[in-house]
Amino acid sequence: LTSLGVELHCRCIMTESKPIGRHIQKVELIPANSHCEETEIIATLKKTGQEVCLDPEAPWVKKVIKKILSNRS
């Protein structure tokens, strides 16, 4: 059940361990909120449009986000 697109639970069950940076079309950062205690990161893949959860603690994930923000993607 979502109202205004607000998820009423965590969306990620497991996270992708393999570095898939070059396949990422976009990344969604969802801060912890009343319905989900953890920050969630959901990447959309280029070719398939598939959504994949990433681990906010994983070094390669932090590197991918840093790279996107510095416009060197």
Next chain:
Amino acid sequence: LTSLGVELHCRCIMTESKPIGRHIQKVELIPANSHCEETEIIATLKKTGQEVCLDPEAPWVKKVIKKILSNRS
């Protein structure tokens, strides 16, 4: 026109200058791609679900993203 949700042009025309960190429900990072030369950051606001473009260079934006990633949001 979008295929598989891939935007065929830049989505942001202007960016929000006021620090609106506490109103942000989630943030979308879109790396530069063949259709848009710049990294784009699109925030969805909590109450209204409204989408707002943020400036990747703005210090307050970098702080908001850092805070989300460190799970201190």
